[in-house]
Amino acid sequence: MEIIKMTKEHYSDVYELWLSCKGMGLNNLDDSEQGINRFLERNPDTCFAAFEDNKVVGVIMAGSDGRRGYIYHTAVNPQYRKRGIATALVDAAMDAMKNIGINKVALVVFRHNESGNEFWEKLGFTERHDLVYRNKAINEMIRNDT
Template identity: 55%
Template sequence: MQICTMKIEDYDRVYQLWIRTPGMGLTNLDDSKEGIEKYLKRNPSTCFVAKEEERLLGVILGGHDGRRGYIYHMAVEKSERKKGIGTALLEASLEAFRREGITKTALVAYDSNDEGNEFWERRDFVLRKDLVYRTKDLVDMEVILP
């Protein structure tokens, strides 16, 4: 297995993985090829894919605002879970954050995503019950749930 920086050429296989992954919330704009290309240009060294030869095994989108790191859309092929791929992707992204001077990272997971939340808890991501997460769409978007 190889962990490589994600390139826009990986998008089609990454998107197919995302739409097959329960608990993944996608939108037609932010997660379109154009939206991900914009994200990769802003975060060229913090997004990774796991591959075995040309087969895509997993992906993590990591980015930061100069102060905090954020993890989005991490997914591993169902048949490849429990093999350390998710951990390897996470470590690649966290190390990239450290190299860029980021000292703290956060993520959002659906409350109903039991498997995902168990993964994050085992890797010492703390559930913050003192925060309220809010969003506001600035344009009309369609949410795509697998």
Template identity: 45%
Template sequence: MGEPQFEIREMTIDDFPEVHKLWMTIKGFGIRTIDDSKEGVERFIKRNPTTSIVAEADGKIVGSILCGHDGRRGCFYHVCVAEAYRKHGIGKTMAVAAMRALKAEKINKVCLIAFKDNEIGNCFWKSVGWTFREDLNYYDFTLNEENITNFNK
């Protein structure tokens, strides 16, 4: 496959079936039963209508970033590119588009979480200039035990 032609655009809830199908192909992806359902993603997009991104190539969605902010800091979730479309600049182009959308909303910093064993993702983020933080600890607290994370194999 030569260089794929791709288009980057804002994600809408109408993209959910194709985006979810893509997520299910990504090895190691943690999919939550509530947050990553259609209703959960719709809630997220309504709160952040201009910042989530998809990449389309060959008539299908081949990449996505759920991106939102709290008014102070942006965050990337579920950043992925279909395996057959990697190493063609799609991930970097999506990240830049999402960061531009955050800057348009006056957000000055963005973060993401990459699982330690996600070697491909960690190498990617370091290669495009993101800083690995060693000066902090990350904590979370589960408010809804029904929101179970399942990992793709």
């Protein structure tokens, strides 16, 4: 297994991988080819893909606004799970965040995604009980949750 930086060329393979994974929160704007390319342009050194058998088997999108780091869409092909691939992707993203001077990294997971939450807990991403997650849409998006 090899971990490399994710680039625009990986988009179609990565999107197919996301569609094959339960628990992903996808939408038609941010996860379109244009949306992902925009994210990669802003965060060229912190997104990674895992390759094995000449194909993409895992992905992590990490980015920062200069203060916090945020992780999105961590996924591993179901046939390649429980072998440490996601852990290696998180390690790569956290090292990359550290290299650009970020002190803390956050992420959101659907509450009903029990295995996803167990994974993040195991890796030391603790749940905050003192915060309320709030947001407001600027553009209407169509959700395509897997």
